[in-house]
Amino acid sequence: MNPKVKLALYVLLGAVFAFCVRGVLTTARQGSGGASTNAPAGTNLAATNLAVPPTNTVATNAASTNGAEAPADGVARKASPRMGRFMAYGIAGLFTLFGLALLIANDVSRFTANRVEEFIFNDDLKGVRDPQYEEAEEIWKKGDYLDAVQHMRDYYKRNPREVHVALRIAEIYESNLANYLAAALEYEEVLKKKLPPERWGWAAIHLANLYSGKLNKIDEATALLHRIVNEYGQTAAAKKARDRLGIPEPILTPVPDPEPVPKKASEAPPANLPPGFRPK
Numbered sequence: 001m002n003p004k005v006k007l008a009l010y011v012l013l014g015a016v017f018a019f020c021v022r023g024v025l026t027t028a029r030q031g032s033g034g035a036s037t038n039a040p041a042g043t044n045l046a047a048t049n050l051a052v053p054p055t056n057t058v059a060t061n062a063a064s065t066n067g068a069e070a071p072a073d074g075v076a077r078k079a080s081p082r083m084g085r086f087m088a089y090g091i092a093g094l095f096t097l098f099g100l101a102l103l104i105a106n107d108v109s110r111f112t113a114n115r116v117e118e119f120i121f122n123d124d125l126k127g128v129r130d131p132q133y134e135e136a137e138e139i140w141k142k143g144d145y146l147d148a149v150q151h152m153r154d155y156y157k158r159n160p161r162e163v164h165v166a167l168r169i170a171e172i173y174e175s176n177l178a179n180y181l182a183a184a185l186e187y188e189e190v191l192k193k194k195l196p197p198e199r200w201g202w203a204a205i206h207l208a209n210l211y212s213g214k215l216n217k218i219d220e221a222t223a224l225l226h227r228i229v230n231e232y233g234q235t236a237a238a239k240k241a242r243d244r245l246g247i248p249e250p251i252l253t254p255v256p257d258p259e260p261v262p263k264k265a266s267e268a269p270p271a272n273l274p275p276g277f278r279p280k
Helices: 001-049 056-125 132-142 145-159 163-175 180-189 199-214 218-231 236-245
Strands: none
Touching: 132 145, 145 163, 163 180, 163 199, 163 218, 180 199, 199 218, 199 236, 218 236
16 A cells, blocks of 8 residues: 555544544533533423412323423434434444554554564575666676665664675675675674574685685684684585594494383283283
């Protein structure tokens, strides 16, 4: 849904709901005020009946009866439209509240789905493609590598979970700009993140290649390869590191199944005896 349309719906439904609440409260106050206003009328009628001369008793009773019924009918007729307005405001407010609840539920579900999707993609280091990131890739395609790196760095500052952007920056430094020290610094920052073992191992392999190759830091490369083997020994990157270090692959010896323990003669179940009986 268009954000402007959604905002307009929020404003409209909120205004209608406020109008319905105000109408319910106003109608309720009018009802309580009408009940208190009818009391003096009843008092005047009673006073008038008391002032009638006692000579015309039957006519007076009939007149008083008709007079008593007329206000009662009048009150009933006034209460009916008030109750109708009360119900109309209430039903309209209920439907408006239902519409607001649907809008809020839709926004909450979309927000939750986006957060879950970002979590899944970012752990895999693929990320959710964003127009701003795509713009940086377009700049890279034009050959403006430094500007592309700056755009990616700005994007990465706003989205620190998308580690794939840092790896892309390191790749540009290494492959396009031949700035191997800057590439190594980017890989070092990536290895400080909590990544899946395979991803961490391959980033470390890239960094070890830079250390042992262009940067001529053999000791740092060797230490990093040992770290891969010791901390992430079950990964494919660890196998690569063992090959580089000349460490043979570990031989996994199968664990034999434990031999069954023979039961003692006393524990053997008695033969041909009913439950609860033991042999003598």
